[in-house]
Amino acid sequence: MPPKAISFKANSIVYFKGDKGESVYILQKGQVSLNYLDIQTGQEMHDFVQTGEFFGVKAAFGKYPHDETAVVLVDSTVIQFSVEDFEQLLSSNSRIIMKMLKVFSNQLRRIHKQVRSLMSGDEQVDAEKGLYSVGEYYFKNKKHDKAADAFNRYMIYYPAGRYVDEVRRKIEYSESQRGVSGDDFSQAPQQPAPPKTAYTMEQAVSIRNSGNYPEALKAFVRVAQSFPDHRIFAEFEAGICLYKLKKGNETIKHFTEILKRNPAHDRMGEALYYIGKSYLMIEDKEKARGFLTKSSSLLPQDSPEIRDAALILEQMGGA
Amino acid sequence: MALDLSVFNRFAVTFKAGSVIFCEYEPGDSFYLIQSGKVKIVKIFGDIEKTIDILQPGEFFGEMALLEEAPRSATIIAVEETKLLEFNRENFEILMQGNPQIALKLLKLFSKRIYDQKRRFQILTLEDVLARVADVFLMLSEGQVLDEDEIEDGRREFYTSIDDIAHWAGMSPDECRKTLDQFVSQRRVEVFENKIVVKNINDFKRFVSSSRNKQEKADS
Numbered sequence: 056m057p058p059k060a061i062s063f064k065a066n067s068i069v070y071f072k073g074d075k076g077e078s079v080y081i082l083q084k085g086q087v088s089l090n091y092l093d094i095q096t097g098q099e100m101h102d103f104v105q106t107g108e109f110f111g112v113k114a115a116f117g118k119y120p121h122d123e124t125a126v127v128l129v130d131s132t133v134i135q136f137s138v139e140d141f142e143q144l145l146s147s148n149s150r151i152i153m154k155m156l157k158v159f160s161n162q163l164r165r166i167h168k169q170v171r172s173l174m175s176g177d178e179q180v181d182a183e184k185g186l187y188s189v190g191e192y193y194f195k196n197k198k199h200d201k202a203a204d205a206f207n208r209y210m211i212y213y214p215a216g217r218y219v220d221e222v223r224r225k226i227e228y229s230e231s232q233r234g235v236s237g238d239d240f241s242q243a244p245q246q247p248a249p250p251k252t253a254y255t256m257e258q259a260v261s262i263r264n265s266g267n268y269p270e271a272l273k274a275f276v277r278v279a280q281s282f283p284d285h286r287i288f289a290e291f292e293a294g295i296c297l298y299k300l301k302k303g304n305e306t307i308k309h310f311t312e313i314l315k316r317n318p319a320h321d322r323m324g325e326a327l328y329y330i331g332k333s334y335l336m337i338e339d340k341e342k343a344r345g346f347l348t349k350s351s352s353l354l355p356q357d358s359p360e361i362r363d364a365a366l367i368l369e370q371m372g373g374a
Numbered sequence: 375m376a377l378d379l380s381v382f383n384r385f386a387v388t389f390k391a392g393s394v395i396f397c398e399y400e401p402g403d404s405f406y407l408i409q410s411g412k413v414k415i416v417k418i419f420g421d422i423e424k425t426i427d428i429l430q431p432g433e434f435f436g437e438m439a440l441l442e443e444a445p446r447s448a449t450i451i452a453v454e455e456t457k458l459l460e461f462n463r464e465n466f467e468i469l470m471q472g473n474p475q476i477a478l479k480l481l482k483l484f485s486k487r488i489y490d491q492k493r494r495f496q497i498l499t500l501e502d503v504l505a506r507v508a509d510v511f512l513m514l515s516e517g518q519v520l521d522e523d524e525i526e527d528g529r530r531e532f533y534t535s536i537d538d539i540a541h542w543a544g545m546s547p548d549e550c551r552k553t554l555d556q557f558v559s560q561r562r563v564e565v566f567e568n569k570i571v572v573k574n575i576n577d578f579k580r581f582v583s584s585s586r587n588k589q590e591k592a593d594s
Contacts, residue, residue, distance in 0.1 A: 116482045142478060159488065160484060174498070304401040
């Protein structure tokens with residue numbers, strides 16, 4: 056069915072709520088209102104479609120029932136597309152897709168929030184315990200590679216967490232068993248268990264200086280575990296590696312944990328700086344501004360970090 | 375996949391078979407596109423590791439992290455040696471703009487997620503626990519593919535664990551079990567080792583809609 060223009064009289068209906076979605080529509084001329092009940096308040100809502108705007112897309116994509124009734128307010132012309140034709144149209148126009156992606160992702164974010172707000176408290180398992188229990192599952196089932204992977208991640212995010220002693224012990228055991236047994240990928244060529252790579256602080260630093268941040272992250276986490284004297288430094292450097300790897304949320308989490316445990320950390324300013332920069336990375340400008348401002352009051356006067364923070368704050372304006 | 379993604383090669387990362395790409399509960403903000411190999415999505419429920427899906431080249435995962443700062447909701451494991459492209463928020467847009475096919479796929483996925491989440495929300499707004507559990511079965515039945523005889527007959531079988539049902543209904547497994555027991559004693563539901571049978575899904579439909587109507591009246 057090629058796209059076709061359909062004329063609608065005022066007060067007619069393009070589709071009813073509950074009708075199965077089969078086509079996508081564009082309002083060419085006139086006025087259409089999408090009427091639905093707000094799922095949270097139960098209030099009747101009216102969204103007006105702009106000329107040139109699509110409607111009915113979500114339902115058509117999944118062949119779901121429409122959530123809304125499309126009411127024609129004045130005599131209008133609507134172009135009706137089959138899903139295939141609509142896809143064809145989109146695939147040559149990434150600007151429209153990007154716009155729709157933004158609209159959909161906003162809707163999705165909102166509905167996610169609404170769902171979560173209704174979940175009972177015990178549904179929201181705490182993430183630390185959750186991550187620990189993933190490692191624990193693989194450990195119990197002797198899948199040592201995965202147990203080590205999961206526990207090593209635990210150490211990155213919760214270097215002073217509730218299960219840290221146990222996790223450290225289990226990493227050691229799992230690492231020694233790596234590739235030995237119990238893994239369900241036995242058809243893959245078995246790699247000989249790599250010798251347990253013990254890094255020294257110097258090695259970790261030189262890996263970091265070479266710019267190999269994924270490896271440096273591993274090395275610093277390992278050093279933090281094996282050398283209590285170097286722990287504070289290594290943990291901090293691991294956080295910087297996370298930042299260099301552009302892992303914004305991870306960096307925030309990592310440094311927040313460090314500061315929580317050590318509220319008088321002597322590199323507090325630097326930690327706040329990296330938290331601020333990470334918020335910038337995940338586009339939370341308000342928090343970025345807050346953390347960078349705070350870091351500026353703590354960083355040494357001539358450090359590159361303080362200059363960078365000042366520059367960013369200036370660009371953001373109104374700091 | 376006939377896409378030329380070579381410009382994105384600097385985002386390539388390789389994982390060995392069996393290695394964990396990310397862990398459930400881990401914070402994260404990367405989005406991944408599979409170039410070669412296979413990954414499986416797993417979740418651990420108590421003592422069981424459940425494989426939720428297996429993804430192939432051209433498919434992607436981790437997209438929720440681009441939307442919100444929630445921990446990862448599942449663990450992703452490489453099934454064989456797997457090459458991925460890893461994107462963060464900044465370069466995600468560049469990828470989407472240059473690759474409408476991928477963007478379209480994501481758009482469809484979002485449509486489905488919005489629909490699913492709205493459906494979940496409807497369940498959670500029910501105050502009566504019996505109605506909430508009944509509505510979970512309705513939701514599950516909406517996703518079932520049935521032949522005509524089965525549609526005629528209102529009996530429906532669900533190979534879903536009580537924990538899962540409790541999760542959808544937003545209650546504890548214990549509370550869910552008690553609620554199911556009530557249905558069992560009314561002979562509307564049978565609970566077996568590996569499945570739950572709803573004897574008449576149409577009866578559940580009427581029950582849920584009358585419960586919803588009552589609630590709306592009381593609210594207004």
